[in-house]
Amino acid sequence: MRFFFRDQVEVILKDRDKESSIIKKRIFIVGSIIALLIGGLIFGLFSLAVVQHEHYTTLSKTNRQKILPIAPIRGLIYSNDGVVLAENKPTYSLQVIPEKIDDIDNLITRLREIVHIDDEDIKKFQYLSSKKRRFERVALKENLTEKEVALFSVNRHLFSSVDVVESFYRNYPLGKDLAHSIGYVSRIDENDLENISEAGLSSNYIATTHIGKLGIEKSYESFLHGKVGYQKVEVNAEGRVIRILEKTSPISGNNIYLSIDLLLQKTAAESLGDRKGAIVAMDPRSGNILAFVSSPTYDPNQFSSGINAALYKSLLSSKNKPLVNRVIQGKYPPGSTIKPFLGLIALDNEIRNLSDEVWCPGWFSLDGHDHRYRDWKKEGHGRTNLDKAIIESCDVFFYKLAFRLGIDEIYRGLSDFGFGQVSGIDITAEKNGLLPSRRWKKENIKDPWFPGETVILGIGQGYALATPMQLVVATAAIANKGILFEPKLVSGISNQEGIGITTTSNKIKNRIQLKNNSSWKEILKSMQSVVHDTNGTAWKSGLNAEYNFAGKTGTAQIIGIDQESEYKEEEIPDDLKDHALFIALAPVEQPEIALAIVVENGGGGSKTAAPIARKMLDSYFFRKDSNSDE
Amino acid sequence: MSEYTLSNRVHIDFILTALIFSLCSFGIIILYSASGQNIDLVYSQIAKLFIALLCMILVAQIPPANLNRLSLLLYVLGVILLIFVIIFGDIGKGAQRWLDLKVLRFQPSELMKIAVPILLSSYLSDRFLPPKFLRIILSCIFIAIPVILIAKQPDLGTALLVAVAGFSVIFIAGISWRFLFCMSILFAACVPLLWHFMRDYQKQRVLTFLDPESDPLGAGYHIIQSKIAIGSGGFTGKGWLNGTQSHLEFLPERSTDFIFAVLCEEFGMLGVIFLLLIYLLIVFRGLYISYKAQDAFRQLLAAGITLTFFVYIIVNMGMVIGQLPVVGVPLPLVSFGGTSIVTLMIGFGILMSIHTHKRFLKR
Numbered sequence: 001m002r003f004f005f006r007d008q009v010e011v012i013l014k015d016r017d018k019e020s021s022i023i024k025k026r027i028f029i030v031g032s033i034i035a036l037l038i039g040g041l042i043f044g045l046f047s048l049a050v051v052q053h054e055h056y057t058t059l060s061k062t063n064r065q066k067i068l069p070i071a072p073i074r075g076l077i078y079s080n081d082g083v084v085l086a087e088n089k090p091t092y093s094l095q096v097i098p099e100k101i102d103d104i105d106n107l108i109t110r111l112r113e114i115v116h117i118d119d120e121d122i123k124k125f126q127y128l129s130s131k132k133r134r135f136e137r138v139a140l141k142e143n144l145t146e147k148e149v150a151l152f153s154v155n156r157h158l159f160s161s162v163d164v165v166e167s168f169y170r171n172y173p174l175g176k177d178l179a180h181s182i183g184y185v186s187r188i189d190e191n192d193l194e195n196i197s198e199a200g201l202s203s204n205y206i207a208t209t210h211i212g213k214l215g216i217e218k219s220y221e222s223f224l225h226g227k228v229g230y231q232k233v234e235v236n237a238e239g240r241v242i243r244i245l246e247k248t249s250p251i252s253g254n255n256i257y258l259s260i261d262l263l264l265q266k267t268a269a270e271s272l273g274d275r276k277g278a279i280v281a282m283d284p285r286s287g288n289i290l291a292f293v294s295s296p297t298y299d300p301n302q303f304s305s306g307i308n309a310a311l312y313k314s315l316l317s318s319k320n321k322p323l324v325n326r327v328i329q330g331k332y333p334p335g336s337t338i339k340p341f342l343g344l345i346a347l348d349n350e351i352r353n354l355s356d357e358v359w360c361p362g363w364f365s366l367d368g369h370d371h372r373y374r375d376w377k378k379e380g381h382g383r384t385n386l387d388k389a390i391i392e393s394c395d396v397f398f399y400k401l402a403f404r405l406g407i408d409e410i411y412r413g414l415s416d417f418g419f420g421q422v423s424g425i426d427i428t429a430e431k432n433g434l435l436p437s438r439r440w441k442k443e444n445i446k447d448p449w450f451p452g453e454t455v456i457l458g459i460g461q462g463y464a465l466a467t468p469m470q471l472v473v474a475t476a477a478i479a480n481k482g483i484l485f486e487p488k489l490v491s492g493i494s495n496q497e498g499i500g501i502t503t504t505s506n507k508i509k510n511r512i513q514l515k516n517n518s519s520w521k522e523i524l525k526s527m528q529s530v531v532h533d534t535n536g537t538a539w540k541s542g543l544n545a546e547y548n549f550a551g552k553t554g555t556a557q558i559i560g561i562d563q564e565s566e567y568k569e570e571e572i573p574d575d576l577k578d579h580a581l582f583i584a585l586a587p588v589e590q591p592e593i594a595l596a597i598v599v600e601n602g603g604g605g606s607k608t609a610a611p612i613a614r615k616m617l618d619s620y621f622f623r624k625d626s627n628s629d630e
Numbered sequence: 631m632s633e634y635t636l637s638n639r640v641h642i643d644f645i646l647t648a649l650i651f652s653l654c655s656f657g658i659i660i661l662y663s664a665s666g667q668n669i670d671l672v673y674s675q676i677a678k679l680f681i682a683l684l685c686m687i688l689v690a691q692i693p694p695a696n697l698n699r700l701s702l703l704l705y706v707l708g709v710i711l712l713i714f715v716i717i718f719g720d721i722g723k724g725a726q727r728w729l730d731l732k733v734l735r736f737q738p739s740e741l742m743k744i745a746v747p748i749l750l751s752s753y754l755s756d757r758f759l760p761p762k763f764l765r766i767i768l769s770c771i772f773i774a775i776p777v778i779l780i781a782k783q784p785d786l787g788t789a790l791l792v793a794v795a796g797f798s799v800i801f802i803a804g805i806s807w808r809f810l811f812c813m814s815i816l817f818a819a820c821v822p823l824l825w826h827f828m829r830d831y832q833k834q835r836v837l838t839f840l841d842p843e844s845d846p847l848g849a850g851y852h853i854i855q856s857k858i859a860i861g862s863g864g865f866t867g868k869g870w871l872n873g874t875q876s877h878l879e880f881l882p883e884r885s886t887d888f889i890f891a892v893l894c895e896e897f898g899m900l901g902v903i904f905l906l907l908i909y910l911l912i913v914f915r916g917l918y919i920s921y922k923a924q925d926a927f928r929q930l931l932a933a934g935i936t937l938t939f940f941v942y943i944i945v946n947m948g949m950v951i952g953q954l955p956v957v958g959v960p961l962p963l964v965s966f967g968g969t970s971i972v973t974l975m976i977g978f979g980i981l982m983s984i985h986t987h988k989r990f991l992k993r
Contacts, residue, residue: 015758016925016926019758019759019926020926020929022759022760022803022804023759023802023803023804023920023926023929023930023933024921025804026801026802026803026804026933027802027917027920027921027929027933030798030801030802030917030933030937031914031917034910034913034940037944038906038910038944040953041906041944041947041948041951041953042902042903042906044948044951044953045860045894045899045902045951046899048857048860048861048951049860049861049863049864049865049894049898049899049902050864050865050899052861053861053862053864053865055861056857056858056860056861056862057861057862057864059858059861059862060858060859060861060862060874060875061862066880
């Protein structure tokens, strides 16, 4: 700028005037060029929009080409033995573009002569019309019967603005039996759209209407969905397809095979009946889930076909909570089922030997405290070692054991068994349960840890909460000598033709190393005696069994009982009764199946839960035996 | 003295501001229909316009003398960023244009639309006009560096606009007609060379432009569909929100590069004339500011910015009605999209700054 000033001021001002006049001349030239170009543009537009208006109006009304996406067909879900659990069924609907219809009432009146359209349909149509984009199709009537489709096709020429559109809906033939494991698909909502676009899948889902919302349908969505296809079509003024010019077929989704054993699943569900609770069976050798029951349940077909708000609300607010997946979301005090695990931790820490004996007078008190922690057996178990304490479920033995171990050791040991953390099963929404620690209590209750809380943790009471899934994984670890598998429902995936099944791999979550490897066998032996010894808490369930199995009963209190009063089952309302628990492994020699059973408000584990295990194991082994004989 | 008007004190040109407001408002109305009544998209556009207006007001406060001083720095920074983009850039829609600055994604090629005319105005106004031969050659090199870098991304539309911004400054500076003629001949000779360097899709666009009917399902589809939209719109249009071409989704890119076709279809020739009127008033206001500006730097810069704005309009409209090949140039302040809006508004900010920062020179 300094030079500039010098130029301006010192040198002759006339040059600046000359300069300015050059620029001004050029601006005039540019202005003229602009006017010329705009003139040309307007001329071009005029020739298109006015001179050739007729021609282009005809073009816009007559044949046009369009690219239409075709949704892929969703993969099927099968059971282990090839029974279809989720399938796609064709459905037909009448669709219109509301902007293209002058008198909708008249159209409905005329349509009613051949198709049943009730007020509910019209309400739904009006709702969908108000939410859609302009010139988008809306269903006027869904789920046409075959007769209606035929009738409409015959009268097709009378309704030029109405189309019959074929689509597929997801059907679950076994309905509520597997709702909690398979989950369901439902209409794509705003949230899903956001997730889809974040994952960069918008174009792949452009023609898709439903998406997996829960269970296998959700967690295996990327396998089940498939790849979108396209067709180039010729359409007329109404936007209706006249002919297909070119087609790229969609690629169907992969089929999924579950490890669920349907017979075992059925036995489990039937023996639980209409009681609330959860049953899960797992193959301890692989982590494959064999049965997965959460009761009560719901019908997933209601969700896939578009659940109405009232029904959904009633499911949500139902006192029995059918939408809660009790296997992975139900949090229960583990009760005495925790004892075998504490026994293993105590052996490993060497605070107890197998031969160590404890005197059980029927109660236990901490030094300097009056409070009596009572045993379930009022008169006591007498001299008790670990074996006897597991067989008879002696509480006093484990009060003392827990107190000797201390909360920190208990927390570390039970963490190794997977308590307090998700198991990693291949469906979502799993809960952590709760494994208390000093830190947890300080952060959440704002209190220090009290010794008494360690004592009751010895019998699985107090803060501790476990899901049935955690129980079955920990139980299987006893059979595996410390290997914790990540449980999985899906055993294989194949393409649409059902060929090229690839099995899903087994993932190991943790390996527990005990100082003395024989401890596993010892605890398993004690658990066997729970069922097969006459003193065992579940001896009735083991009577006349043709195979050896191992188990542990548990009874989870959900209300505190006063020091003086006694638990009288008949006096307590149903929903405050104890939960009955049972864990099991069979056959003892080479375990193939691990079980965890919870019956809510079922009373004692030996009375309610153990018999269910027996029924399931009978069904599992005898079917197997009869099959191999044939 | 007339120099103490409110306009001069806040450094805002009210005539230009009013025109920009009417343009943006009309643009929003068209965008609402073109997006299929997607109100979220409209809100997002309004937010972008608002931010861009703020940029305009801020830039208008900078005295032109400062721009003159910073010209070389801006230009060098822009070129470095362009080289950066080629090495580290984000890949969007198959082209490397973006620099991800974590907070915002920034397109350095947009900066060059402003930096090139500022540098050339500063450089050419440093000596008396008309420029000598050597100066013109050097100016051409200044233009060529960013244009080649941008074309490499590849972003033909922006490269074209940057070249136009530069050459319009050279033209206004009074380059001789003989020289201009020679350059045109040289350019024509370079076309085969340019063709050699073009990407396949760019070649396809040019071929399709020459004969759209040759490939009605592929690249010609855009032009055929937009011609149908314009032709069937007629003189009065089909009415707002009632365009079948756009709403039945025949028209591609209808909220961005092809939004002009939606305007033609729904508002007809009347709507087009209204829009053109606003555009022309803005362009002529810009030329007037250039005409009235106090020194050569200001005159060159104002004219360069105004002409770039005009080229946006003519290239976009020419493309939509099928008179020019399809290059990605938006309809200014009407098409949906972020960075070009900010650049355009910064350009208007500079125009306002030129018009409202008066210097008192005794003559």
